[in-house]
Amino acid sequence: MSRISRIPNLGGAKAFVLHRPHPNVQAITRQLSAIGLDAADCWPELPAEALAADFVFFDTDLGFDEQMPWPAGQAPMPLIALIGSEAPGRIEWALSQKADAQLLKPVGNAGVYSALLIARQAFEARRRLADEIAALEARVAERQTIVRAVTALSAQGFSDERAYAQLRSLAMGWQVNLEDAARRVVAMTQEEGSDDQSHRA
Amino acid sequence: MSDACRAGALSAIAAVNQDAACPLEFVPVERDPGGNIDRYAAGCADILATSNARHIIGCVTSWSRKEVIPTLERAGGTLWYACPYEGFEANEHVVYMHACPNQHLVPMISYVAPRFGANGFLVGSNYIWGWETNRVARDLIADAGGKVLGERYLPLGETDVSRLIAEIEATRPDFILNNLIGTSSYAFIAGYAELARRDPHFGPERCPILSCNLTECELSAIAGVGDGHLSAGPYFHDPDAHAWSDTVSASMPASSFEASAYASVCALAEILARNPTAQWTDLPKAFAGRTFQSPLGDIAIDPQTQHATLPVQIGRIEGTAFRTVSLSKGIAPDPYLSRYDRNAEFGRPGLRVVS
Numbered sequence: 001m002s003r004i005s006r007i008p009n010l011g012g013a014k015a016f017v018l019h020r021p022h023p024n025v026q027a028i029t030r031q032l033s034a035i036g037l038d039a040a041d042c043w044p045e046l047p048a049e050a051l052a053a054d055f056v057f058f059d060t061d062l063g064f065d066e067q068m069p070w071p072a073g074q075a076p077m078p079l080i081a082l083i084g085s086e087a088p089g090r091i092e093w094a095l096s097q098k099a100d101a102q103l104l105k106p107v108g109n110a111g112v113y114s115a116l117l118i119a120r121q122a123f124e125a126r127r128r129l130a131d132e133i134a135a136l137e138a139r140v141a142e143r144q145t146i147v148r149a150v151t152a153l154s155a156q157g158f159s160d161e162r163a164y165a166q167l168r169s170l171a172m173g174w175q176v177n178l179e180d181a182a183r184r185v186v187a188m189t190q191e192e193g194s195d196d197q198s199h200r201a
Numbered sequence: 202m203s204d205a206c207r208a209g210a211l212s213a214i215a216a217v218n219q220d221a222a223c224p225l226e227f228v229p230v231e232r233d234p235g236g237n238i239d240r241y242a243a244g245c246a247d248i249l250a251t252s253n254a255r256h257i258i259g260c261v262t263s264w265s266r267k268e269v270i271p272t273l274e275r276a277g278g279t280l281w282y283a284c285p286y287e288g289f290e291a292n293e294h295v296v297y298m299h300a301c302p303n304q305h306l307v308p309m310i311s312y313v314a315p316r317f318g319a320n321g322f323l324v325g326s327n328y329i330w331g332w333e334t335n336r337v338a339r340d341l342i343a344d345a346g347g348k349v350l351g352e353r354y355l356p357l358g359e360t361d362v363s364r365l366i367a368e369i370e371a372t373r374p375d376f377i378l379n380n381l382i383g384t385s386s387y388a389f390i391a392g393y394a395e396l397a398r399r400d401p402h403f404g405p406e407r408c409p410i411l412s413c414n415l416t417e418c419e420l421s422a423i424a425g426v427g428d429g430h431l432s433a434g435p436y437f438h439d440p441d442a443h444a445w446s447d448t449v450s451a452s453m454p455a456s457s458f459e460a461s462a463y464a465s466v467c468a469l470a471e472i473l474a475r476n477p478t479a480q481w482t483d484l485p486k487a488f489a490g491r492t493f494q495s496p497l498g499d500i501a502i503d504p505q506t507q508h509a510t511l512p513v514q515i516g517r518i519e520g521t522a523f524r525t526v527s528l529s530k531g532i533a534p535d536p537y538l539s540r541y542d543r544n545a546e547f548g549r550p551g552l553r554v555v556s
Contacts (some may be wrong), residue, residue, distance in 0.1 A: 036537055110292070
């Protein structure tokens with residue numbers, strides 16, 4: 001397992017600040033440059049290069065979905081909401097973007113560093129969970145395949161229990177998960193079936 | 202330490218006032234919070250409210266610096282901070298004139314790991330300096346290929362170090378990183394010297410104590426027990442390392458605290474000589490593209506982070522002085538360690554031959 005680095009490696013990271021020209025933007029870009037990031041501001045749209053950015057700060061007061069070159073809530077990098085008005089509708093919109101951290105306006109001399117670290121950690125945790133859920137969903141979707149594999153193996157004269165145990169030992173032998181092993185077994189029995197048919201022909 | 206900073210600032214003020222070529226006269230306005238943490242913000246507010254001073258030279262601990270920042274922000278003042286600190290800060294109202302981690306801790310571990318070994322034991326006072334410095338040290342030690350054999354904290358002011366010493370004796374590290382402060386640090390260094398008498402492994406030539414904030418100011422408190430141990434800083438009063446004559450040597454600051462406070466006044470004088478009303482908003486422009494003469498050499502101040510480019514020295518304690526064992530000039534500040542590169546610092550991770 002890799003060690004968690006305590007020295008946050010932010011040097012040379014690219015950050016976009018999506019906000020109309022304003023002293024708040026200067027306060028943010030000053031902090032970003034001091035921390036060692038490469039900062040750019042833009043308004044009213046994020047340019048295409050923003051897709052390769054490491055962080056995006058966005059304005060919640062005047063922001064809208066079409067500013068972002070991705071569907072709402074699917075940003076490929078950590079997002080930090082810049083909140084001025086705490087109107088519930090605006091916060092709801094920031095949440096729909098799935099902001100990973102927030103920074104209250106007016107922005108002073110501090111706050112950007114903790115927002116960066118919190119956003120990165122939250123984004124990575126969210127992405128890891130999403131990957132894990134996708135993998136689990138894929139496995140759940142294979143339930144029927146497992147039933148078919150067990151049925152195919154028990155057709156060779158085993159009890160269901162022994163057929164299942166055999167499927168597990170096949171999976172271990174092939175070093176794949178149970179679902180993949182089941183898919184292989186099903187594919188093999190299908191092949192055998194079609195072979196039989198060709199013999200018959 | 203605060204006396205050293207004050208001495209440095211006052212002697213620089215005297216030098217500026219005597220300099221016929223300098224159109225300025227500085228009048229110091231002093232407040233002494235006496236180490237009471239609740240009096241720093243009040244003293245700072247008082248200076249900014251009752252005098253026309255906009256620049257304050259002071260604070261030793263990070264805690265006191267963090268206490269005065271809100272006051273500086275409200276009143277538009279600037280703090281020239283002349284002490285080493287743990288980094289990860291870049292406030293527009295502070296000019297950081299002493300070393301940050303890439304100018305003390307990183308070069309210290311890089312110097313020590315290849316010479317003494319990379320396994321360390323971390324000690325510190327229960328306080329922001331110890332916590333943050335040891336936290337970064339954990340990464341550096343791992344990058345150097347070593348292990349952290351222990352990490353222990355003592356309450357501020359604690360002088361019972363027996364358990365700490367016993368743990369160090371049991372784990373036998375290659376070095377000890379000492380982030381204790383004040384009396385705890387002196388008690389620890391004395392206790393460690395006693396351990397070295399029992400077991401030569403713990404002599405400074407085999408397993409040194411490393412500090413990143415120890416200067417000449419504190420050597421009298423550890424006289425006779427500190428010899429051979431190491432400290433990192435931008436300056437040591439070592440005439441041989443700089444080829445100073447006796448006269449020059451006598452005129453040079455006694456420690457890096459004094460030197461940094463002196464340098465702060467020098468830089469401020471140069472800035473105010475050009476623009477007598479310069480305040481915090483003018484500083485980044487005033488720092489851009491130039492250097493300031495000081496006892497630390499000609500130093501630049503990074504306009505973005507307001508941290509000084511400084512020499513980095515490693516000094517070995519000899520009585521009440523340091524002998525410089527390593528000196529690198531012009532190390533640019535990197536307070537967030539954004540440019541830290543483990544391969545550049547410690548070489549690529551060794552590939553083991555598998556036969």
